Amino acid sequence: STVLTLQGVHKTYRLGAHVVPALQGVDLSVAPGEMLALTGPSGSGKSTILNLAGLIDRPDAGRVTLRGRQGAVQADTLDETAATLLRRDAIGFVFQSFNLVPVMTVEENVDYPLFLAGLAAAERRERVAQMLDAVGLREHAHHRPDALSGGQRQRVAIARALVKRPALVIADEPTANLDSHTADQVLDLMREQGHAHQAAFLIATHDERLLARCDRRIRLLDGRILEGEAA
Ligand code: ADP
Numbered sequence: 001s002t003v004l005t006l007q008g009v010h011k012t013y014r015l016g017a018h019v020v021p022a023l024q025g026v027d028l029s030v031a032p033g034e035m036l037a038l039t040g041p042s043g044s045g046k047s048t049i050l051n052l053a054g055l056i057d058r059p060d061a062g063r064v065t066l067r068g069r070q071g072a073v074q075a076d077t078l079d080e081t082a083a084t085l086l087r088r089d090a091i092g093f094v095f096q097s098f099n100l101v102p103v104m105t106v107e108e109n110v111d112y113p114l115f116l117a118g119l120a121a122a123e124r125r126e127r128v129a130q131m132l133d134a135v136g137l138r139e140h141a142h143h144r145p146d147a148l149s150g151g152q153r154q155r156v157a158i159a160r161a162l163v164k165r166p167a168l169v170i171a172d173e174p175t176a177n178l179d180s181h182t183a184d185q186v187l188d189l190m191r192e193q194g195h196a197h198q199a200a201f202l203i204a205t206h207d208e209r210l211l212a213r214c215d216r217r218i219r220l221l222d223g224r225i226l227e228g229e230a231a
Pocket residue numbers: 013014015020021022040041042043044045046047048049
């Protein structure tokens with residue numbers, strides 16, 4: 001079973017007369033509970049894959065299939081509204097620069113996806129409390145992000161990404177702004193929480209420590225997979 005599948009995916013950007021082939025036939029899949037790393041030099045296509053997997057962009061050719069709560073969906077043909085609903089249902093995001101909402105407390109940041117999903121207040125409270133316990137931030141629930149360290153902020157971001165129990169977590173250089181000790185803690189947390197919820201992780205990274213701890217890695221060059229496993 002797979003959470004995410006890309007089949008024969010092509011993507012070309014056009015800047016005026018300039019044509020940039022970003023992905024030239026990419027096949028990959030991620031299984032439940034698996035951490036798959038995407039690596040490769042700048043410009044090799046990592047962000048483009050994350051954007052396609054995250055339903056933020058569409059391929060020119062090929063298929064993107066994502067498993068939501070209602071089963072597998074061919075996501076590349078969805079309109080904006082349907083893509084947004086599927087994204088909220090099935091995907092959590094973790095970013096390099098954390099992207100927390102600065103005017104919200106830790107608790108409010110983690111609650112926000114559940115609020116958007118329309119869950120009842122009592123269930124939201126319970127899930128947020130559970131998640132803050134899981135990431136060790138209960139005592140910071142009422143703090144704003146600017147009162148936290150980088151590692152604590154990234155733990156909030158992981159809590160926010162996982163609180164909906166998404167099938168897929170997309171992480172863009174999640175350890176780039178963390179020192180190596182803090183990065184290790186964040187990785188442990190991702191592994192532990194990923195396993196607990198059988199979430200699949202798709203992670204773009206240059207971080208060797210992170211790469212070493214992923215289940216599998218795919219190396220990209222010029223929009224093609226160099227090594228690693230296909231389909
Ligand atoms: P990476 O994340 O590995 O650095 P990207 O996916 O960002 O690689 O980029 C792949 C290629 O697509 C690069 O040549 C990049 O310049 C180009 N590209 C990415 N996004 C755009 C865009 N919005 N418009 C034009 N070209 C883009």
